[in-house]
Structure formats: structure tokens, C-alpha cells
């Protein structure tokens with residue numbers, strides 16, 4: 001096999017941070033090359049160097065693609081050569097349709113006039129390829145994150161691609177979709193397209209990767225030949241974190257008390273199509289010291305449920321009651337919900353979780369400014385102490401707490417969101433996909449935080465599309481499908497098969 | 511900084527030249543803030559030379575302050591509006607309208623000017639609040655609402671004045687803009703009270719500067735290198751002392767200067783140290799995330815506009831008092847000067863970024879250029895062109911800086 005890509009001695013620094021330190025990477029033609037490493041190890045940065053996001057001259061080192069040295073001055077250059085990158089943070093235009101997004105900058109047109117017939121036909125083909133059943137005219141904003149990801153991939157396929165780079169493509173996909181995506185990569189491989197896959201889901205990596213390169217703190221620490229699942233997850237983890245990790249989930253001895261949090265007959269309607277019930281007569285509760293999970297497929301309505309409860313942040317025509325400690329509480333605004341002791345950490349950190357251009361230090365206390373002020377005047381020293389405390393406790397990797405959040409790696413941004421809600425000191429914490437994009441080591445830390453919170457008598461609700469995670473950290477599980485709760489069971493009696501069959505059976509009923 | 515950085519792997523290692531590197535990266539981070547201060551100094555030096563020293567003469571300094579007071583007052587409110595992610599195009603018209611209202615009440619109805627002033631401020635706040643209501647609660651773009659407001663209040667001031675100029679104002683009212691601090695010590699040709707006040711301000715500024723630096727060091731905040739800290743404070747102190755001395759040898763501090771200085775201090779404090787200031791920045795940075803943090807974003811935007819209206823009214827009073835009449839033309843195009851000052855001062859169109867000090871410096875840059883070019887007798891045509899280019903250059907500098915980082 002020929003070498004398609006050779007990166008040598010890549011060094012990239014940001015003010016105060018060495019993101020990449022003399023990294024070399026070699027990708028063979030027609031292979032799936034996995035890039036793994038902890039949050040902030042430099043994976044995304046390396047790919048941005050490769051794809052010209054950081055232009056030639058802003059880094060040191062040499063890139064050779066198909067035998068030629070490349071000096072990309074922008075992403076358009078690398079695309080011309082057939083290097084297509086799908087970024088960790090999606091980059092679609094929300095108000096444009098799927099078709100318009102896919103062919104943006106690459107329109108099917110003659111003499112400047114768009115051929116809509118061909119555009120839609122090609123889009124349909126591409127959507128079929130990635131397994132997305134949506135009309136090409138659907139606006140992207142009306143799609144969930146998972147489906148948006150598929151649109152991104154379809155967009156990449158619309159170009160002439162020789163090397164496809166996927167930065168955590170499956171982090172917001174459910175298992176079936178992830179499976180389909182990986183299958184897609186294998187098909188590309190058969191067709192001779194190489195790909196570089198970044199992921200924190202190590203089971204996927206060991207399943208499909210031919211070669212694995214492990215980055216740690218900006219250096220490539222090892223390259224493993226993984227052909228056909230030769231490398232175990234444990235091996236990868238050892239190289240990633242520099243030690244072996246025996247348990248994926250911290251041990252817990254749940255001490256479950258009385259019911260704290262109850263949602264009764266909760267119903268919410270779609271904001272645009274107000275006759276459509278997105279959450280349909282849902283009731284659930286959580287007890288002190290308990291970790292409750294809500295399982296379901298993408299689009300089941302879990303996020304919508306949580307957000308509508310959290311100060312009516314989603315939906316219209318909402319009915320139902322929320323009780324805390326046996327008394328109904330007012331959750332009609334976010335402020336009141338927080339005051340009642342309910343907090344919600346979003347799954348969409350970029351749009352709903354963070355003020356991206358602001359510093360870590362100023363993001364963390366935003367939901368609880370009274371915690372760093374006397375109500376009016378902010379005590380900056382307290383603010384700093386708080387930021388440092390969380391930085392230590394959940395190991396936010398940054399050059400200083402004055403670093404802007406936008407410059408953090410994806411996983412570390414997620415940690416800032418968590419820190420923000422931990423600092424708000426909730427009694428009930430609803431976590432929506434809390435470990436999305438987070439590395440194995442940090443996942444363990446987050447699970448430990450969940451366990452600690454539960455041990456201190458709080459109630460935790462975890463929404464997650466990763467079933468092993470739900471099975472690993474929760475005490476009790478609800479299963480949600482198409483806006484309704486279709487099952488409830490103690491986690492001890494649950495299994496992935498059982499959850500899936502509940503979902504499928506409920507789907508058949510209507 | 512160094513303490514925090516040390517236990518992080520992958521962070522540039524401290525070594526020889528650390529101090530140089532630290533101040534290097536500090537400059538890079540704060541290039542904008544120092545850049546604009548430097549620009550003001552350079553522009554002043556330039557005009558000082560080409561006007562043969564007229565620019566900094568006591569009488570011209572006094573003029574400069576009086577001429578720009580209303581722009582600065584409005585820039586304080588505009589900064590908050592822009593930081594929250596909006597814009598207010600109506601301030602010039604509101605200024606004119608309030609001036610007209612004051613003239614009608616005081617001159618034609620013989621109302622007590624203090625009462626009239628209070629009513630005017632309230633009217634301004636209500637005007638701002640009404641515009642803010644549509645913007646905040648109905649999500650109507652501020653550009654449109656305030657564009658409408660601009661037309662409406664331009665029309666209303668014409669109507670109130672019936673197309674005529676109304677004046678003059680009673681002596682007491684004029685003193686708002688043309689009065690000076692009383693000379694309580696009675697030294698001929700030197701207003702000692704002003705001098706003492708100026709020195710006191712310098713002392714207070716230095717004291718708080720030192721105190722916060724001391725505290726920051728103790729807690730390991732990333733702090734500016736000593737040379738910058740002392741350099742900046744030295745320049746500031748020297749400037750205040752010089753201006754104070756110059757003004758004292760003329761007629762002392764204008765009343766407006768005292769009002770302005772107080773307002774600058776208050777708004778600076780609000781934006782940098784208080785929770786409400788923090789929230790306004792957060793709203794501009796990411797409205798959705800801020801709302802999901804339990805912050806009432808609508809009310810914040812509403813208040814920001816109400817506040818802007820009140821400051822525009824205050825500026826209207828100052829302006830009317832200075833001209834000693836209210837004319838239908840008052841305030842024409844002022845919104846552009848105010849907005850330009852805020853952007854020159856480093857605020858971002860997208861919201862979430864900007865400082866009070868920057869906006870004030872921005873206003874002074876515009877003011878010095880206006881004043882300097884007028885002294886030189888440069889025509890209004892060239893003046894406009896030059897001011898436009900300065901605005902463009904400042905913003906290009908911003909964007910260039912951001913892309914490079």
C-alpha cells in the first residue's frame with residue numbers, strides 16, 4: 001500500500017500553549033486511521049493544520065499528500081486536493097435547506113443559475129448514502145444534532161474526496177446511526193478512500209481502525225497496528241492516559257432516600273407545529289441520592305422534556321406540574337427553576353451552554369452570580385478561586401482560567417458547562433449527554449462527580465444516548481420513545497436488549 | 511499567571527526571557543486597549559504640533575471638554591446597548607427632542623428649570639423604555655425600532671418647537687453647560703478648588719489601581735507587567751494633573767466635567783465589577799446560553815435602552831444649555847458620532863465586547879480630531895472623510911488583531 005499522507009515534525013503553538021509538539025503522522029492509502037487522545041491532546045489542532053484551517057506558515061513541519069509537499073493557505077486549497085474535513089463543531093447554515101447546505105459553495109449550476117432539479121436529485125442520492133430520511137428541502141435548523149451530522153457527511157461526499165477527516169462524527173449519534181456511519185467508512189475504504197477518524201468511543205475505534213495513532217499532550221506517543229481488532233480498548237487507554245484504567249465506572253453504594261423531584265403529566269408542544277406533541281403526558285420522579293437515567297433514541301423528546309421543565313425553555317402550550325419535596329413549584333422561568341433547585345446542563349454547549357468569547361473564569365459563575373458577589377458587586381478573587389477549584393476538580397485543561405472558552409478543546413468546553421452547573425449548587429441536576437466528546441479518563445471523573453453528588457443526597461437525572469453509560473451509572477431507568485415514557489426499570493434488571501425491545505414495541509403500537 | 515501555568519503540561523515553559531515573553535504576550539492580548547490610548551496620544555501630539563500649541567491651551571481644553579461632553583455622556587449608554595448586542599440610532603433625535611421640550615417648558619411655560627430638568631430626564635427614560643420594550647419583549651430588531659424612533663423624535667421636536675428656535679434660557683439653566691466650579695479660595699486667576707479636586711482624583715485613581723494590583727498579585731490573577739502598570743498610571747496621572755492645572759489657570763473645572771467624570775466612574779464600575787454589568791456582557795456574548803443560566807435577558811435589554819434614553823436626555827439638556835437655545839436641528843447626526851466613538855473604542859458589532867474607558871477614549875479621539883481640524887480651518891468636507899477613515903482603520907485593526915490571535 002502506498003502512503004497517501006505524511007505529516008512530519010508538526011509543531012503548533014498558541015500564545016502560552018504548545019498544542020502540537022513535533023508530531024508525525026502517516027496514513028496509508030485506503031486505510032481507516034484512528035486518532036485518539038485525551039481532551040486537549042491536540043487531535044483537532046492536528047487536523048486543522050492538515051486541512052489548512054491553520055495556513056502554511058502558522059505552524060512548523062512538513063505535509064506531504066500523495067507524494068507532493070503541500071502548503072495550504074486555506075481550507076479551499078486542501079479541498080481542491082481532496083482532503084475534506086468535518087469539524088467537531090458542526091458548520092451548517094441553520095436557515096438554509098439540507099440541499100442548499102450540501103451544495104453551498106459548490107452549487108449545481110450553469111452560468112450562475114442553480115439547477116434545482118439536479119441539486120435535489122443529487123441530495124436525495126447523498127442522503128440515501130448516509131441513511132438520512134429527510135426531504136432535501138428541510139431546513140437544517142429543524143433537524144436534531146445527530147441528523148445535522150449526517151448532513152455534514154453528505155456534504156463531504158458531494159465533493160471529490162480522497163482523504164476524509166471526521167472529528168468525532170459519532171459523538172452525537174445514537175448507536176444505530178453510529179453503526180451505519182462506521183459501515184459507511186468501511187464502504188469508503190473498499191472504494192479506496194482513506195479516512196482519519198477521531199473519536200472518544202474506543203469500541204468503535206477498535207472495531208474499524210486499521211491503524212491507531214495516540215496523541216498525548218501534543219505529542220504522538222504511539223502508533224498501533226490495529227488491523228482487524230487486534231488492539232484492545234485497554235491497550236489504547238493505557239497509551240492515552242499513560243496508565244491503565246481498570247474500571248470504567250466508579251463504584252457506588254447508593255443510599256436512596258425520599259422522593260425530591262417529581263414531574264407529573266408533563267406535556268409540551270412543538271414551537272412551530274403547535275398541534276404536535278413533543279412530550280406527551282410524561283410523569284417521572286427522582287429520589288435523594290438516586291441517579292435516574294432516561295434512555296431513548298435520538299429525537300425521542302428527552303432534551304425537549306428536560307428543557308421544557310427547565311423554565312419552559314422549549315415548546316409551547318406546556319401543561320403539567322413539577323413538585324419538589326412534595327410541594328408543587330413554579331418553574332415557569334429558568335430563574336425560578338434554578339431557585340427551586342433544578343438545574344439543567346445542556347447537550348448543545350456551543351449554542352446553549354457557553355458564552356464562547358468569554359473566559360473560563362467568567363463562564364463558570366454565570367448561573368450563580370450571587371455565589372461570587374454580594375448580590376451587586378462581584379468579588380473577583382472569589383471568582384478566581386471558584387474557577388481554579390473547578391479546574392482542579394474536574395481537570396479542565398487550559399493555559400489559565402483567563403483563557404477564552406472558544407479556544408478550549410471540545411471536551412474541555414463540556415467540562416466548563418458542567419462546572420457552571422455544579423457551582424449553581426442544584427438539588428436536582430439534569431445532565432443532557434454529559435460525556436459527549438469527553439475522553440475515557442475524564443468520563444470516569446464525571447461519573448465520579450455524579451456519584452459524589454448522589455452520595456451527598458442530590459437527585460441526578462442523566463439523559464444519554466450511550467446505553468452502556470446509562471447502565472453503568474444509574475440506579476433506575478426510564479425509556480422514552482416518541483415523546484412518551486414507554487418503560488421503567490431498576491438498572492440492575494436492565495440491559496441494552498431490554499431497552500431496545502421496549503422502544504421497538506412501543507413504536508409498533510401506533 | 512506563572513503559578514497557574516506551571517502545573518499544566520504542554521504549556522510554554524518558563525525560562526530565560528520569561529519577563530520579556532510575558533510582557534510580549536501581554537501586549538498581544540491587550541494590544542487593542544493600549545493601541546487606542548496610544549492613538550489618542552499620537553493624535554493629540556500631532557495636533558498640538560500642527561496647531562502650534564493651541565490644542566492644549568487652557569481655553570481650548572475647556573472648549574474641547576464642553577464640545578464633547580454630550581457625545582461622551584451618550585457614549586456611556588451606547589456602550590451598554592452595543593455590548594448587549596443592539597444599536598440605538600435614535601439618540602440624536604431624542605437629544606434634540608428633549609432639548610426642545612426643556613425649552614418649551616422653561617422658556618415658554620416659565621417652569622422651574624430644576625423641575626423641568628427632572629421631567630426631561632424622566633421623559634428620556636420613558637422614550638428609551640418604550641423602544642426597549644419592543645426590542646426586548648417583541649424581539650423587533652433594534653436597528654428598526656430605533657430607526658423609527660429617530661424619525662419620530664426628529665419630527666416631534668420640529669412640532670414642539672413649531673419650527674422655530676426657542677431661547678434663551680435663564681441663567682441658572684445655562685450654568686449646567688457653561689458654569690464652572692466656584693472659586694471658593696478666591697485666588698485670582700487660579701481655581702484652587704479645581705486643582706485640589708484634580709489632585710484628589712489622581713490620588714484615588716492611584717490608590718485603587720495599586721490596591722487592585724496588590725490584591726491581584728496576592729491571588730495570582732494574571733496581571734499586567736510592572737512596566738505597563740506604572741507606565742499607564744503615570745501617563746494617566748500626568749494627563750489629569752496637566753489638564754487640572756491648565757483648567758485651574760483658566761476658569762476651573764466646568765460643571766459638566768464633574769458630572770461627566772462621575773458618570774464615567776459609575777458606569778465603569780457597573781460594567782467591570784457588578785453582576786448587572788456581567789450579565790449585559792453575557793447577553794451580548796450568547797443570549798440563549800445566558801437565558802438558560804437563569805438570567806432575565808429581556809429585562810436587561812429593556813433596562814439598557816431605558817438607561818440610554820435617560821442619558822440621551824441628559825445630553826439634550828447639556829446641549830441646549832450650551833447653545834442657550836433649542837433648535838429643530840439640534841442633535842442631527844449625533845448618533846453617528848456616538849456609535850463611532852464606541853466602535854473606535856473597541857466594542858464589537860456582534861456584542862459582548864467593549865469597555866467604558868475605550869468608548870470615552872474613542873469619543874476623545876473624535877473630539878480632538880474635530881477640534882484640531884477646525885483650528886486648522888480644514889473644511890467640514892475633509893473632516894468627515896478623515897473621521898470616516900479613522901473609524902474604518904480602528905475596526906480593521908480590531909479584526910486583524912482577532913484573526914491573528
Ligand SMILES: Nc1ncnc2c1ncn2[C@@H]1O[C@H](COP(=O)(O)OP(=O)(O)OP(=O)(O)O)[C@@H](O)[C@H]1O
Nearest residue numbers: 014019039040041042043044045407408409410411
Ligand atoms: N485558538 C486557540 N488558542 C489557544 N489555545 C488553543 C486554541 N486552539 C486550541 N488550543 C489549545 O490546544 C490544545 C489542543 O486542542 P485540540 O482542540 O486540538 O484538542 P483535542 O485533542 O481535539 O481535544 P478534544 O478531544 O477535547 O476535542 C488545547 O489545550 C487547547 O486549549
Ligand SMILES: [Mg+2]
Nearest residue numbers: 044088409410
Ligand atoms: Mg477536538
